[in-house]
Amino acid sequence: MKRSFLCIRTALIGISLFAVSSCYYDDSELRGRLDQVEGKVAELEKWCTTVNQEILSLKGLVEALENNDFVTGVTPSEEGYVITFSKGGNITIKNGKDGQDGEDGKDGEDGKDGKDGVNGVSPVIGVAKAADGLYYWTVQTGTGAPAWMTDANGDKIRTTGDEGDKAISPTLKTGSELGDGYKADAVYLSVDGGGTWTKVSGDNGTNGTDGVDGTNGTDGKDAVFAGMDNSDPDYVVFILSDNTPDDLTDNPTLRIPKYIALGLDFFSGTTPIDLSRTIAMDEMDGITYQIKGDAGKVRVSLFRQTNDGWLVTVDETNRKIDATAITGKNDVTLMATDNAGHSTFYLLSLTKNAENDGTAAKPYRIRNKADLMGLAYSVNRGDAYSGRHFRLEADIDLNGTRWTPVGGELGSAGFSGVLDGQGHTVSNLKIEKADVFYYYGLVGYAVSAEIKNIRIESPKFEVLQGERIGGLIGGAQGSTVTGCQVTDIEVNGENCGNIGGLIGVAENSDIESCTVLGGEIIGQSYVGGLIGDVNAGTVLHSRAACAVAAENVVGGLIGLAQQVGTITDCSATGNVILTGVRGSYAGGLIGGNSSSFSAQTIMACYATGTVTSGGNGPVNLGGLIGRNDMNGATQSIVLCYATGDVSSATHNRENYLGGLIGASRQQSTQSILACYATGTVSTTGSYDKNVGGLFGEYELYDGVARMTGCYTTCNKGTYGFGTGSDETRLTLTDVEIIAGPVTDKVSDMNRAAKRYPYQYDENAKIISME
Numbered sequence: 079m080k081r082s083f084l085c086i087r088t089a090l091i092g093i094s095l096f097a098v099s100s101c102y103y104d105d106s107e108l109r110g111r112l113d114q115v116e117g118k119v120a121e122l123e124k125w126c127t128t129v130n131q132e133i134l135s136l137k138g139l140v141e142a143l144e145n146n147d148f149v150t151g152v153t154p155s156e157e158g159y160v161i162t163f164s165k166g167g168n169i170t171i172k173n174g175k176d177g178q179d180g181e182d183g184k185d186g187e188d189g190k191d192g193k194d195g196v197n198g199v200s201p202v203i204g205v206a207k208a209a210d211g212l213y214y215w216t217v218q219t220g221t222g223a224p225a226w227m228t229d230a231n232g233d234k235i236r237t238t239g240d241e242g243d244k245a246i247s248p249t250l251k252t253g254s255e256l257g258d259g260y261k262a263d264a265v266y267l268s269v270d271g272g273g274t275w276t277k278v279s280g281d282n283g284t285n286g287t288d289g290v291d292g293t294n295g296t297d298g299k300d301a302v303f304a305g306m307d308n309s310d311p312d313y314v315v316f317i318l319s320d321n322t323p324d325d326l327t328d329n330p331t332l333r334i335p336k337y338i339a340l341g342l343d344f345f346s347g348t349t350p351i352d353l354s355r356t357i358a359m360d361e362m363d364g365i366t367y368q369i370k371g372d373a374g375k376v377r378v379s380l381f382r383q384t385n386d387g388w389l390v391t392v393d394e395t396n397r398k399i400d401a402t403a404i405t406g407k408n409d410v411t412l413m414a415t416d417n418a419g420h421s422t423f424y425l426l427s428l429t430k431n432a433e434n435d436g437t438a439a440k441p442y443r444i445r446n447k448a449d450l451m452g453l454a455y456s457v458n459r460g461d462a463y464s465g466r467h468f469r470l471e472a473d474i475d476l477n478g479t480r481w482t483p484v485g486g487e488l489g490s491a492g493f494s495g496v497l498d499g500q501g502h503t504v505s506n507l508k509i510e511k512a513d514v515f516y517y518y519g520l521v522g523y524a525v526s527a528e529i530k531n532i533r534i535e536s537p538k539f540e541v542l543q544g545e546r547i548g549g550l551i552g553g554a555q556g557s558t559v560t561g562c563q564v565t566d567i568e569v570n571g572e573n574c575g576n577i578g579g580l581i582g583v584a585e586n587s588d589i590e591s592c593t594v595l596g597g598e599i600i601g602q603s604y605v606g607g608l609i610g611d612v613n614a615g616t617v618l619h620s621r622a623a624c625a626v627a628a629e630n631v632v633g634g635l636i637g638l639a640q641q642v643g644t645i646t647d648c649s650a651t652g653n654v655i656l657t658g659v660r661g662s663y664a665g666g667l668i669g670g671n672s673s674s675f676s677a678q679t680i681m682a683c684y685a686t687g688t689v690t691s692g693g694n695g696p697v698n699l700g701g702l703i704g705r706n707d708m709n710g711a712t713q714s715i716v717l718c719y720a721t722g723d724v725s726s727a728t729h730n731r732e733n734y735l736g737g738l739i740g741a742s743r744q745q746s747t748q749s750i751l752a753c754y755a756t757g758t759v760s761t762t763g764s765y766d767k768n769v770g771g772l773f774g775e776y777e778l779y780d781g782v783a784r785m786t787g788c789y790t791t792c793n794k795g796t797y798g799f800g801t802g803s804d805e806t807r808l809t810l811t812d813v814e815i816i817a818g819p820v821t822d823k824v825s826d827m828n829r830a831a832k833r834y835p836y837q838y839d840e841n842a843k844i845i846s847m848e
Contacts, residue, residue, distance in 0.1 A: 119254050119263050126250045126265065128172065132303075133247050138169040139316060139332050140205055140213045140237045148337035148417075149314045152306075159306060161314070164337040165419065171303050171316065205237050213237040215248055217267065217278070227269050235269055246271045253277075304329055312336055340416045341370035342378070342424055344399075356407075356427045364448055365399040365426070369414075381413040381423060388428075389455040402452035404442050404463075405431040436466030441498070445471045447479060450504070453493075454484040462525065463495035470502040470532065477506035483552060486515040486522025492555070494525050499532030499562070507537040507549075517552030518544060519582065524557040534564040541571040546582035547601075548610070549594065554587040561590075567597035567624060577601040578610040578637070579624055590618040603630040606637035606669070607650050614676065616644040623651045625687075629658035633669035633704065634687050641676045641711075647836070647846070648683045653722075656691040656699065663704035664689050664697065665740065666720050671703050673711035681716045682836040682844045688722040688757075696732030699724050700740035700774070701755050707743045714749045717827070717836050717844055719820075723757040734774030734800065735759050737792050741768075741775040748783040751834075752827035754820045754842070755798075756791045771815055772798030776805055784809035787830030789816050789823050 141147070142163055151162035158172040205213045206226075214234040215227040226234045227248065235246070249268045253260030256275060260266060266275040304326055307315040316332040344351040346362040357365070369376050378397075380390050385408035391400045392412070401408065408428045415421045430452070434440040444450055453468065462485075485492040509518055517523045518539055520532075529551065537549045546552040549564035559581065567579050576582045579594030594608055604611040607622030622635045631638050634650025648667070656664035663670040666685025671678075683702070691697045698705040701720025706713075724735050734741035737755030759769055768774045771790030776799055785808050790798040797813050799805040812826050821842050828837045835848045 119252060126252055126255075129250055131170075132172060133249075135169045135171060136205065136318075137237055137247055138167070139334060142334050143332065144213070144238055147334070149334050150337045152308050152314060158303075161334075171306060208234065215269070217248075229270065250278075251275065310336075312338075338370075340376065340414055340420060340422050342412075342414050342422070343368045343370060344424075344426070353424065353426060356429055358432065359401050359403075359428055359430045359448075360432075360443060360445065364446075365401075367397050367399065369397075375417050377415045379413050379415075381411040383411070384409040387456055387459065387461070388430075389452060399426075400448040400451075401428050401430070402448045402455050403430045404449070404452050404456050404468075405434065405436070407432075436463065436468075436495070438467050438496075441467035441469040441496075443471050444468055444474075447474050447476060450474055450476075451479075451482075454482050454486075457485045457493050458482065458487045458490050460491060462491045462493060464526070465495065467496045468498070470497075470499045470504075473503045473505070475505050476508065479506075479508070480513065481507050481509055481520075482513075483509075483515055483517055483519050483522030485524070486517045486519070486552060488516040490516075490523060492523035492525035492553075493521055493527050496528040496530075497521070497532070498530055501531050501533065503533040503535050505535040507534060509539045509541065511540045511542050513541075514544065515552075516546070517582070518547040519552040520550055522546075522552045524551050524554045524559075526555070527557040529557065529559050529562065531561045533562070534567075536566045537564065537568070539569045539571060541569075541574050543573045544571065545574060545576045546610075547571055547574060547577040548582040549579050551581045551584075553583045553585075554581050555585050557584075557587045559584075559587065559589045559592060562592045564594045565596055567594060567599065569597075569599040569601065571601045574601050575603040575605075576610040576637075577605045577628075579607050579622055580620075581609045583611045583613070584609050584615060585613045587612075587615045588618075589616070589620060591620065593621040593623075595621075595623050597624045599624060599626045601626075601628045601632075603628055604637040604669075605632045606635055607633070607652050608635045608648075610637045612636055612639045612642050614641045614643070617642065617646075617648055618644065619647045621649050621651075625652045625655075627655040627657055628664075628669075629656075630662045631669040631704075632656055632663070633665045634667055634685050635683075636668045637670070639668050639671045641673050642671075643676055643678060645678075645680045646682055647844075650685045651687055653687040654689045656689075656697060658697075662691070662697050663699075663740070664691060665700045665704035666702055666722050666724075667718075668703045670698075670705045670707075672705075672707040672709070673713070674709040675711055677712040678708070679714045679716070680718060681714070681834060682846075683718045684844065685720045686722055689724045691726040697726055697734075698740035698774070699726060699733075699735045701737045701757050701759075702753075703739045703742075705734075705741050706739050708748060709743075709745050712747045713744075714751070715753060716749070716751045716834055717753070717831050717838070719754045719756075719842070719844075721756045724759045726761045728762065733761065734768045735761060736770050736772055736774035736800065737790050737794075737798070738772045738788075739774070739776075741777075742773060743777045743779065744781060744783055745779045746781040748778075748781065750783075750785040750788060752787045752831035752838070754789045754823070754827070756820055759792050759794050768800040768802045770795030770798050770800040770803065772813075773803055773805075774800045776800075776803040776808070778804060778807040782809075783807070784811070785813050786811040787823070787827045788813045789820055789827075791816060791820060 148164040150164045153160045160168050160170055162168040206216050208214050215237055217227050229235055251266050253264045254262040264277050267278045268275050305317040313333045313335055318330045345366045378392050383390055385406055388401055388403035388408045390410050410426045410428055412424045413421055431442045434442050436442050507520055534549050539547055549567045550562055564579050569577055571577055577599055580592050599605055605626050605628035607624045607626050608620055626632055632654055634652050634654050635648055650667050654664050656662050666687050666689050667683055685702050689699050691699055701722050701724050702718055720738055737757050737759045755772055771792030771794045793815055798815050824838045824842055836844050837847050839845050
């Protein structure tokens with residue numbers, strides 16, 4: 079079985095020297111024979127020159143393979159074919175030619191029979207791929223197996239060398255070219271650039287006594303290439319010679335890929351795109367492309383665009399082009415470059431929302447991820463879109479996207495338009511530890527904006543250090559948020575503040591009919607299930623049902639409420655955990671609540687989750703509100719209740735635990751009507767002076783305060799007030815600790831709050847009377 083080496087058959091021309099012996103001879107005949115030998119040596123020298131050229135051609139083919147080159151042309155020539163490569167240069171592949179007929183031998187004189195001559199040995203030079211994937215030179219002598227050519231150190235010799243054309247190729251010469259000390263009609267091989275030469279051909283035998291007519295010379299064999307196949311559309315196949323020239327079926331071959339002119343076809347879905355026409359991006363989820371003539375790896379990239387307000391990206395893995403923009407025109411030039419270094423350019427004339435002007439009648443449409451990213455890109459570049467309208471027209475999945483919040487970057491003026499989700503869902507919004515913004519959320523910063531009817535599903539935030547984190551909005555200033563929902567939120571921001579399931583920070587903003595359902599929020603300070611920090615504004619008809627935990631100021635609905643005018647018909651049902659060690663507030667509904675100038679009403683609100691502290695205190699824990707400070711502002715707390723247990727791992731003189739409010743400090747008029755608490759209030763410490771079924775501590779420094787129709791089932795304190803409270807300054811009417819169920823007091827509570835638009839049903843649940 080033949081070895082699969084790529085071989086060059088160096089067939090030697092047989093030369094027979096005839097020896098004659100006699101006491102007398104005619105030297106003219108000897109001179110003629112010497113001339114004949116010299117002619118044969120000259121032919122052998124010419125043959126060596128041809129083979130050396132073909133060795134270089136073989137080396138060129140190997141270089142093309144190793145350099146991922148391509149054949150761009152196969153041109154017939156007088157000698158064979160000229161092969162042109164895409165990276166430059168060409169080689170000539172020569173055809174083998176028939177040998178000439180040998181001349182008739184002359185009769186020799188009688189003599190003794192000579193020994194049979196030894197046949198000449200034809201060396202076979204080739205290349206083979208080694209285990210390292212590289213090509214090395216080989217040599218085969220006679221019928222032996224091909225062996226690696228080695229240098230003086232015994233190392234294999236690279237065909238192309240470590241640095242391309244610096245490799246030394248094998249060279250053949252005749253002894254006559256090398257001079258003294260070499261046999262003139264033998265062939266020698268050098269692998270070190272001519273430093274040393276090794277004889278690779280055998281000796282011819284001499285004739286016996288009687289000369290015989292010489293036989294015809296055998297046909298010359300193909301010196302290197304036995305043939306070439308150009309019929310394959312993708313490759314040129316070079317068939318190399320071996321020692322069985324009449325059978326090409328198992329000859330070694332080299333396959334070099336053909337270069338096919340590069341081209342791109344563009345599609346919207348399965349529909350081809352005509353580049354001569356303007357492309358409306360409104361109706362498509364990106365543009366895909368297919369590669370024609372894919373000669374190896376093709377790079378497609380953005381070369382230039384005429385509108386820097388657009389973010390154009392090329393996804394080479396999925397062969398997709400996204401143009402993230404809100405409106406306008408953009409002439410985009412793409413550059414496709416193949417592995418051979420050839421580039422082709424394509425001009426795409428794009429438009430977005432060309433028929434929409436951002437008015438309420440013709441809002442800008444957001445139909446996919448690219449559109450949403452376009453809004454973020456434009457706002458972060460400085461366009462606030464003040465007063466302009468946007469409308470979601472489909473659910474959008476952000477899975478796998480590194481989201482940049484709309485207006486989330488430092489220096490952004492924020493979003494000031496109207497964004498209507500129409501009930502659609504944006505899912506899998508994710509911000510990771512490496513992402514650093516000034517605001518975190520779908521919308522980072524909303525300024526005088528209106529955001530409504532959007533669902534955010536499964537948002538996830540992993541933030542090392544930062545502020546203003548919200549599932550929907552990081553920070554809202556003077557904005558209105560209505561009818562929005564966040565589900566299954568996950569926030570891990572142990573070193574972060576101002577975190578809310580819906581909004582991180584809301585200033586002078588109105589939030590209505592919004593919910594957060596499921597998930598967990600962990601932060602450092604000002605953490606709420608709905609809003610982390612509210613400063614002025616209103617919160618109406620909103621719910622939070624997620625677990626929250628923080629070191630300082632944490633609430634089931636709102637972490638910190640300051641100067642908030644109205645909190646009505648709101649609830650929190652998740653558990654609240656306070657992890658801080660000093661000066662911390664935690665409440666089932668609100669962690670800390672304060673106002674110094676704005677009148678406040680908290681009405682028809684409730685909390686059902688547990689409120690616990692694992693720190694060392696001091697803490698303010700309340701089933702509804704952890705800490706309530708009203709410094710000159712009138713306050714009404716009406717028809718509110720808490721049913722969750724309140725507990726602290728330790729207790730000292732500065733800890734305040736209440737079933738309704740942990741600690742309340744009042745310097746103005748206050749009314750607390752028809753409120754109740756049914757959870758247990760407890761501490762594991764020995765000091766429980768400031769523990770009450772309604773208030774851990776109550777202090778009235780100035781103003782008038784009254785409490786009517788309020789009850790607790792927790793037998794802690796006097797009338798439900800901790801021992802340190804000054805409840806005697808309040809006007810108390812129907813305020814007591816009761817042993818029976820609070821449902822027995824429904825009529826009394828409804829009577830106390832009869833002028834308000836809410837009442838309790840028979841199960842002591844809040845219902846609207848409007």
